[in-house]
Amino acid sequence: xxxLMTGMLLIIGGCAYNASCTKDTGTKQKTEMSEPxxxxxxxxxxxxxxxxxxxxxxxxxxxxxxxxxYHVLEETEQAVYLEILDALAGMxxxxxxxxxxxxxxxxxxxxxxNDHPELFYVEGYQYTAHTLNGTITAIDxxxxxxxxxxxxxxFAHRIEESLQDCFAQMPADGDEYDRIACLYEYLIAHTExxxxxxxxxxxxxxxxxxxxxxxxxxKALQYLLQRTGMQAMLVxxxxxxxxxxxxxxxxxxxxxxxDPTWGDASYANTAQTEDGGYTPPVNYDYxxxxxxxxxxxxxxxxxxxxxxxxxxxxxxxxxxxLYFESYDTQLLAQIFDSEAARTADYVTIKCSSIENYNDFMxxxxxxxxxxxxxxxxxxxxxxxxxxxxxxxSFWNIFY
Numbered sequence: 001x002x003x004l005m006t007g008m009l010l011i012i013g014g015c016a017y018n019a020s021c022t023k024d025t026g027t028k029q030k031t032e033m034s035e036p037x038x039x040x041x042x043x044x045x046x047x048x049x050x051x052x053x054x055x056x057x058x059x060x061x062x063x064x065x066x067x068x069x070y071h072v073l074e075e076t077e078q079a080v081y082l083e084i085l086d087a088l089a090g091m092x093x094x095x096x097x098x099x100x101x102x103x104x105x106x107x108x109x110x111x112x113x114n115d116h117p118e119l120f121y122v123e124g125y126q127y128t129a130h131t132l133n134g135t136i137t138a139i140d141x142x143x144x145x146x147x148x149x150x151x152x153x154x155f156a157h158r159i160e161e162s163l164q165d166c167f168a169q170m171p172a173d174g175d176e177y178d179r180i181a182c183l184y185e186y187l188i189a190h191t192e193x194x195x196x197x198x199x200x201x202x203x204x205x206x207x208x209x210x211x212x213x214x215x216x217x218x219k220a221l222q223y224l225l226q227r228t229g230m231q232a233m234l235v236x237x238x239x240x241x242x243x244x245x246x247x248x249x250x251x252x253x254x255x256x257x258x259d260p261t262w263g264d265a266s267y268a269n270t271a272q273t274e275d276g277g278y279t280p281p282v283n284y285d286y287x288x289x290x291x292x293x294x295x296x297x298x299x300x301x302x303x304x305x306x307x308x309x310x311x312x313x314x315x316x317x318x319x320x321x322l323y324f325e326s327y328d329t330q331l332l333a334q335i336f337d338s339e340a341a342r343t344a345d346y347v348t349i350k351c352s353s354i355e356n357y358n359d360f361m362x363x364x365x366x367x368x369x370x371x372x373x374x375x376x377x378x379x380x381x382x383x384x385x386x387x388x389x390x391x392x393s394f395w396n397i398f399y
Contacts, residue, residue: 066226068233068248069111069304080108088112088122088143091152100136102129110303114234117219117226120202121145121152159207166190166224176230176251177314180258180288183224187260188282191217193267214261215245221260222247237300244298249288254311257294259286280346284316285389296388317350317391325352327359329372336373341397348393357390370394 063070063082070081080099087095097105109125123144130138147155166186171178190210194200197211205212206220218234225232231250235257238244246259261267263283286294291309300306317323322335332349341347351357364370370381374397385392 064226066229066231067115068231068250069115072304073108073111077104077108077111080104081112084109084125084141085112085116087141088116088119091121091143091145091149094128094140094142097127097139097141100129100139102127102136102139105139105141107303114236114303117203117223117234118156120155120199120204120219121147155204155208159203162207163224163227167227170228177288177319179228179230180225180249180251181316183221183228184258184260184263184287185282187217187221187224188264191220191264191266193217193261193264214267217261217264218245218247218259221258225249235300235306236303237298239298246286246294246298248306248309251288251314254313255307255309256288256311256314257286257291257298257309258288259294259298262286280344280348280393280395284348285386285391287316288314289389290315293389315350317348322347322349323352324349324356324360326356327363332373336397345397346393346395347397348391351390351392354387354390357385357387357392360392361385364392 061082063078065071070078073081076099080097083095083097084105086092099105105125105127113119113122123146125141125143127142128140129136130140145152166183169186170182174182187206191206192211193213194211195213197205197209197213197216199205199209200211200213200216202216203220203223205216212220215234215236222232222234225247233248234245235248236243236245244261246257246261249256249258263286265281265283289309290312291306294300294309312318312323315323321331324331335341335347335349349360351360365383365385370383374381374394380396381394382396383392383394
């Protein structure tokens with residue numbers, strides 16, 4: 001009989017990053033006319049505003065389906081979205097919006113930024129609210145940027161060059177599950193978690209430096225997915241009291257959440273507080289999970305209406321045959337005897353419920369039935385478990 005050794009695979013924690021950059025909050029100023037204006041002056045103010053609105057009105061156009069937030073907004077909100085998007089994409093100095101609602105500006109700005117990871121040069125925004133007798137009559141919007149238009153264009157070109165190898169590895173005949181699995185694994189293999197990385201709130205840190213934090217990871221995966229025609233949106237919130245970011249994605253017609261930061265061993269090793277146990281290069285505990293599974297550890301900031309993610313069809317463990325609805329000795333033997341297990345010397349299984357998970361822990365760990373499936377010649381097998389996601393992992397299987 002071998003010996004079981006426990007370890008720490010995932011410590012639930014937040015992801016330290018610049019909260020102001022994450023929300024992309026801006027500043028504002030107000031132009032106030034406190035005294036009643038002369039009739040001709042009032043007329044001039046209104047005429048100028050009407051002229052600005054006419055000039056800035058967006059041309060009706062189709063917006064790609066890959067942008068989730070835009071398509072769940074109301075029509076009037078979509079108009080403001082397009083005005084802000086056009087202003088940021090063109091790095092324009094000032095645009096008069098078709099709304100006079102100040103809270104809406106911040107919300108729609110967040111929608112644009114959550115939809116568009118390619119706006120890596122945007123730092124925030126500011127606006128001027130023009131008022132007459134205490135009533136807002138117009139809002140002028142202006143983005144704030146970390147670089148010039150020429151610099152942004154040069155960086156965008158460098159990003160595309162850096163991703164040629166990534167897109168060359170895409171499976172030619174796979175479905176959307178195969179596509180997202182490939183991109184997820186590529187991102188994790190080419191990125192290290194680093195709080196000190198420059199531009200760690202945007203995709204530059206990932207694609208050009210290979211180092212980032214949660215928002216960089218999430219925006220980078222979103223960018224890759226959108227480039228291959230898949231719908232994805234950045235989602236922000238909290239984990240263990242700290243701000244965090246991840247993605248909402250649509251895969252084969254169903255919605256899921258995916259957290260690429262928590263899939264990276266470099267983040268797990270940075271976050272863990274115990275004995276520095278082994279962690280796999282790629283962790284799939286938060287790869288295409290339901291709303292229920294996500295919200296056991298993540299709280300969501302709902303900038304727009306979000307779908308209730310209920311499908312498990314493309315969850316990693318379901319898709320890969322590592323999901324258990326009951327204790328199944330035949331399936332366990334098949335998994336541990338597979339070529340994939342022998343190559344990786346590592347296996348993770350997922351249970352369908354907490355009762356099922358507790359049963360597996362009792363039988364495999366407490367009663368050491370794991371050795372019914374692994375002949376380790378008196379050696380030791382390390383394991384760890386994540387009760388939030390009902391997963392159990394084993395390594396050093398064949399040593």
